[in-house]
Amino acid sequence: MSRWIVLIILITLLITFEFYAFQAVKTITKNKIIRYSWLLFSLSAYANFFYMIFTYDRTLGQTKQFQWAVGFLLIAMLPKLFASIVLFGEDIVRVIGKIASSFSNEATKPLAGRRKFISQIALGIAAIPFASILYGIIKGRYNFKVITYELAFKDLPKAFDGYTITQITDIHSGSFDNKEKIQYGVDLINEQQSDVILFTGDIVNNFAHEMDEWIPLFKELKAPDGKFSILGNHDYGDYATWKNKEDKVANFEAIKNIHPQIGFDLLLNENRYLEKNGERIALVGVENWGKGFNQSGDLVKASEGINKEDFKILLSHDPSHWDVQVKENDFNYQLTLSGHTHGLQFGIEIPGFLRWSPSQYVYKQWAGLYNEFGRYINVNRGFGYHAFPGRVGIWPEITVIKLKKA
DSSP states (O other), rough: OOOOHHHHHHHHHHHHHHHHHHHHHHHHOOHHHHHHHHHHHHHHHHHHHHHHHHHHHGGGGGOOHHHHHHHHHHHHHHHHHHHHHHHHHHHHHHHHHHHHHHHSOOOOOOOOOOHHHHHHHHHHHHHHHHHHHHHHOOOOOOEEEEEEEEEEETTTTTTTTOOOEEEEEEHHHHHOOOOHHHHHHHHHHTTOOSEEEEOSSSSSSSOOGGGGHHHHHHHOOTTTTTTTOOOGGOOOOOOOSSSSHHHHHHHHHHHHHHHHHHTOEEEEEEEEEEEEETTTEEEEEEOOOOEEEEOOOOHHHHHTTTOHHHHHHEEOOOOIIIIIIITOTTTTOEEEEOOOOGGGOOOOTTTTTEEEEEOOOOOOOOSSSEEEETTTEEEEEOOOSSSOOOOSSSSSSEEEEEEOOO
């Protein structure tokens, strides 16, 4: 589908949303200031978004200005989507009623005030996503949550019974704009006092320099048995336009060099052993491997030198890798740690009752812990944010996993 067809569809939808929302406001109030102020904001948000789409410099990658344009677009559009669904449904009922009345002797009249009542309901429903998006932008993107799991394995070496792992992922430092909040997140990671810290990719959005001002903060991360990391899809610079191949390669090398600067051992299709009281477990780190794109990861190469019987923790940025190559692999990777999805930074999670995000229509494993074939994968929801400058219902995550001997 061409970009112009997508654009025409989007503009048609926006016009439809605006029509229904304006009709709802007009039905419940005669105040012209109220009627037209929201319409003016919406038109400004749409104009700003389309201006960014057609004019921003693609050599700069995804800028903060672009993210805010997306944010304002969602504030203007999503509430009206919900209102339009309600009002469109009421229109369908009215049409059916008129058709039915045309076959009867008596014409049925709509209940007095019904349209006003439905409009109030529609705007009340629209207020929920409106408030949620505002909260997600103002507070949600830095609303760090610690999620803990205890996992038991029969083949875990006894010396590692009670061993703790902190996983973080998807820092996306190019999106940050609040040092105080990032400092809080870093301190929260250290408060977990885990034995090891594992980072599963996407340290930047596109460029190595995005991390420059944040290096001193992330150098503060501490773990007695070390800090280990891998690359994510954004670390390859594939989402920016480059003047030449040499600049892209130089940026990639600079991104890899960030990891030792903040004290992380970067695993590039490599492995390391963690040893304790004469026993050991293997850390296996692959480069990014995603279903349908960027498959730099080489699981066979990353596993060279380790034994099938070893207890293994695999670091792989994209959870589609686990689904395609890992979970049924005879080499038996007992635990995989991934990120990438962010849970799309939008969803509803009510423990024991409801768990939904648009991300689940793209990724089978999209957030949290999964177990198949006796193997586990944890998909961390991400430390930072990207594309949309906020999080709604899917909060930034710090995962702590305690390993137990079954």
